[in-house]
Each structure stands twice: as C-alpha cells, then as structure tokens.
Amino acid sequence: MTQTVNLEEIKCKLTERLTPSGWATKLRGFIQSSDFDKILETLYLLRESGKRFTPPLKDVFKAFEECPEKDLKVIIIGQDPYPHMNVADGIAFSCSRTGKHQPSLKFIFEEIERTVYQEWPTHQDPDLTRWAKQGVLLINTALTCELDKVGSHYDIWNDFIMYLLDMLNLTNSGLIFVLLGAKAQELEAVLGPNHYILKASHPASAVYSGHKWDCKDVFNKTNEIIVANNGPEFKINW
Secondary structure (H helix, E strand, C coil), X not given: CCCCCCHHHHHHHHXXXXXXXXXXXXXXXXXXXXXXXXHHHHHXXXXXXXXXXXXXXXXXXXXXXXXXXXXXXXXXXXXXXXXXXXXXXXXXXXXXXXXXXXXXXXXXXXXXXXXXXXXXXXXXXXXXHHHHHCCEEEEECCCCEECCCCCCCHHHHHHHHHHHHHHHHHHCCCCEEEEECHHHHXXXXXXXXXXXXXXXXXXXXXXXXXXXXXXXXXXXXXXXXXXXXXXXXXXXXX
16 A cells, blocks of 8 residues: 555544444454454555545444444344445435435335324435434445445455354344345345344335335334334334
8 A cells, every 4th residue: 555554543543433332342353353454455445546435434334333232223234335425424324414315215214104104204304313323223235335336345344244243143132134135135144043134125126116115014013023022112213
C-alpha cells in the first residue's frame, strides 16, 4: 500500500465505538485477527485505487453501534448496502443519509402496513436506527459494496459473516433470523437449531418483477415469537 495505514489504530478506534453497545466484546476475536486486517487492507487499497464503495468507512459497523448487544432479539439479513452514492448509512435498508425511501424500504413499509398495522402511515422515517435500538440487528451479507456493482464485496466480508454467525450460535439461543433474498438464505445452513428462521424474497426483487413484494408475514411472525417467549412488552415497534 502506497499510503501507510495504521491497522492497530483503526481497530482500537472501532473497538471504542463498539464498546457502548456491547459488541466490542463479542467481536473482539475477529477484530484482532489477521482476517480483519485483510478486510481493512482490501478496502483501503480499493479506495486508494479510485474504486468507490458504500457506505463510508466510518459507517460500516453502524448497525452494531446502534443495536445494544444485550437486547439482541432479531437479525434481519439482506444482500448488499444500497449501491448508490450517499444512500447507505451502515444499517441495512435504512436511508437516513437521503431522508427518502429507497424502493426496498418502501416495499418493507407497505408490507408492514398490510400485515401488521393496517392503517399505519407508510411514510415512516427512513432512518431505521429506531429498530436497531429495540434489538434488531440490520445487516447485509456484505457490509460494503462498490458503487453500482451489486455483489461486488461478498468475498471480502464472508469470513466476518461466518464468524458472526458462529459466535451467535455459541453464545445465544432463541434469536430470530429474518433472511431476505437468496443470498441471505444461503446462510441458513450455518445457523444452529436453537434459533428461529423466517424467510422471504428480497424486497428489491419486486422492483424487477413489477409485482408487490410478499414479506411472508415475517414482521408479524417475529413479534408473535417474541411475545410467546418474552411477553408483549418486548415486541418490536416497527
């Protein structure tokens, strides 16, 4: 690398940012590994070569910063961050940087209105931090994406995603995994039997098909599981 990058400094700052939410402890093993060094080196090399990706480096772990690990109930996994400039904010499907609904989020809100709240106003705040604060971890199978190149960073993040899921299999039980799209559903094979798995197509598929997105009632089912196991006071306020 022509520009010297202090990996230890970057990892130290990331650990500090993840400490308040409790994820620093859970992710420490990976953050301190050579596999994470490779991810950082790859991203900095890409940036140095002029290849732009999203979200900005400072926001890549925002989903973990905003979701308290001790309150973790639900993990919603999509595909890639929004592949356009200044849209992805580090929380899957969230659009806080633009203040406008991207098509995927629009379809999600429409389905929540149809299946959960009926007369719920669909023009909700596109910033999904409010879900994260309730224990919903919103991530993609890749935490970054080259601009306008869907699927370009899957290989970069595969080791991290596997580490995360293996760690959650070992330390947690009764989590609800909502797998949206074929790429996310490939991960079902590595999830333990001690978790709940809900599946639906990726909402972006509706953009290309021209049909309404069918969420397979995953938002209702998520709250039904939470209420049955923990009580109504713990259900997610979508």
